[in-house]
Amino acid sequence: MKYLNWIFIYIILLFNANSKEINIITTYQYMANIVENIGGDRVKVTALANSKWNPHTIVPKPSFIAKMRTADLLIINGAQLEIGWLPQLIRQANNPKIQFESVGFLDLSKFVSLIEIPKEVSRALGDVHPEGNPHYYLDYMNIFPIAEAIKNKLIELYPENQEYFLDNFNRFKNKLNEKIKIWETNLIKLKGTKVIEYHKIFDYFIKRCEMSLAGTLEPLPGIPPSSRHIKEVEKLINQENIKFILQDVYNPDDAAKYLSKKYNIKLLILPHDVGATNDAYDIFSLFDSIIDRLTND
Numbered sequence: 001m002k003y004l005n006w007i008f009i010y011i012i013l014l015f016n017a018n019s020k021e022i023n024i025i026t027t028y029q030y031m032a033n034i035v036e037n038i039g040g041d042r043v044k045v046t047a048l049a050n051s052k053w054n055p056h057t058i059v060p061k062p063s064f065i066a067k068m069r070t071a072d073l074l075i076i077n078g079a080q081l082e083i084g085w086l087p088q089l090i091r092q093a094n095n096p097k098i099q100f101e102s103v104g105f106l107d108l109s110k111f112v113s114l115i116e117i118p119k120e121v122s123r124a125l126g127d128v129h130p131e132g133n134p135h136y137y138l139d140y141m142n143i144f145p146i147a148e149a150i151k152n153k154l155i156e157l158y159p160e161n162q163e164y165f166l167d168n169f170n171r172f173k174n175k176l177n178e179k180i181k182i183w184e185t186n187l188i189k190l191k192g193t194k195v196i197e198y199h200k201i202f203d204y205f206i207k208r209c210e211m212s213l214a215g216t217l218e219p220l221p222g223i224p225p226s227s228r229h230i231k232e233v234e235k236l237i238n239q240e241n242i243k244f245i246l247q248d249v250y251n252p253d254d255a256a257k258y259l260s261k262k263y264n265i266k267l268l269i270l271p272h273d274v275g276a277t278n279d280a281y282d283i284f285s286l287f288d289s290i291i292d293r294l295t296n297d
């Protein structure tokens with residue numbers, strides 16, 4: 001009987017230990033991977049959105065609220081990328097730790113410079129980028145300030161782990177620097193290359209490697225291509241030397257396929273997040289696989 005009591009006490013202790021775990025929720029997969037790199041085995045991180053879905057229009061599952069109820073820290077992309085699905089979940093989860101002004105809430109868009117900030121907000125036209133382009137993490141140079149913000153937040157919340165988080169952060173930063181050297185050598189040949197993309201999702205990447213964006217298949221971010229707009233794009237294709245059409249994994253690709261076939265332009269399906277394609281399994285291989293697809297021809 002005494003033996004059974006000990007087992008019982010042991011189980012209770014085990015449950016208590018687990019409940020003290022640092023519980024982090026991120027909205028997208030790429031941030032979860034950066035958190036894993038810095039938080040290591042001292043944190044448990046869960047990303048809400050499946051990276052095969054359109055990041056603007058995630059359909060929440062009931063399990064999202066349950067996960068958010070026990071979270072110590074919520075990390076978001078911000079710049080309105082989650083505006084259509086996250087605010088009501090935060091309200092419903094009713095967890096004081098992760099409300100907008102709480103210490104356990106981190107908006108990564110505050111640590112980078114956004115591009116394409118419109119002079120006037122044009123949501124009436126259906127634009128899903130009213131505050132500027134929210135897909136900033138696809139510039140690999142923006143991974144530095146993002147990772148630093150995550151490191152600083154973890155240290156602020158759990159100062160007892162400062163040395164551990166700092167070591168992991170420095171290791172992550174060194175690896176990123178090494179990878180960037182390789183990426184930039186491979187990217188030289190893309191300078192000046194003209195591309196068309198479906199949604200304005202790869203703009204930061206295009207800018208970083210000095211490619212040139214000639215046009216988009218969506219007339220406005222979030223508005224599907226109309227036949228009238230596609231005719232405009234065809235005019236553009238006739239005037240410019242377009243090398244690639246860039247398509248994400250979740251939007252319909254019929255317009256891109258049609259133009260690719262008609263004008264003999266290479267269509268590339270690129271991952272936009274960790275897990276969007278099988279070879280993009282972490283933040284480093286996300287950029288590896290984008291760059292491989294653009295440079296392997």
Ligand SMILES: [Zn+2]
Binds near residue numbers: 128
């Ligand atoms: Zn977008």
